[in-house]
Amino acid sequence: QDVPRAISFLKAISSVPSLPNKDCSPTELHERRIIGIIGEMVASFMDPFIQPTWNLSQQVVSLSKYAHMALVLFRAYGVSFMPHQLYGDTQTTVKNIMFCIAKQQDLDGTQPFYLFWTGDDRLENLFGRVRMQGAHNPNFTFKQLAEHLAAAIDLDAVFTRHPELDSGHRHLKVTRTEHIDHLNPESWQGCVKADSVNLQSAWASGK
DSSP: OOHHHHHHHHHHHHTGGGSOOTTOOHHHHHHHHHHHHHHHHHHHHHHHHHOTTOOHHHHHHHHHHHHHHHHHHHHHHGGGTSOHHHHHHHHHHHHHHHHHHHHHHHHHTTSBOOGGGGTTHHHHHHHHHHHHHTTTOOOOOHHHHHHHHHHHHHHHHHHHHOGGGOOOSSOOSOOSGGGGGGOOGGGOOSOOBGGGOOHHHHHHHTO
16 A cells, blocks of 8 residues: 555645646536545545644544535435445544544543544554564564563553653654654644544534
């Protein structure tokens, strides 16, 4: 998976409406409008994960916008617009994020909620810590795997309690597209405390 290249492609689609159009034919203008709508929808799903200056309210509003746009377009055009599985997966992603924010507000709203932690990046980190313990030996027995996993989980618990000890990914300043796939709390600048967002209001704003 070439995530940076995929993100660059999607960002290019979302930028089509801003391109000069004075020499476009009526057919081309119509196509631009269609691409512009798709690009706006794609950006509303992608930006909450890759714009490190955004706060949690902005992220929720944008995801709500995606959910509503996708619903309208899917109801109108069905699988000609988007495969069933992709539609279901993305809508489920949005729903799960909203539920996770609500649960974090109930547990401890003063804690930050990072959208990128709802993906598999943390699992990748855990796997990396397991492999790290093997040094130059990438293979291990089942017993060694259990021991390495236990140690990796202990490390993860320490870094969760003391995030300042974790340097995270080497890409801490998100200035290039290839850095976006490895965001971490150190690179996120917007306020993402769970209590900083009114879910009902933000969701309604995205309609």
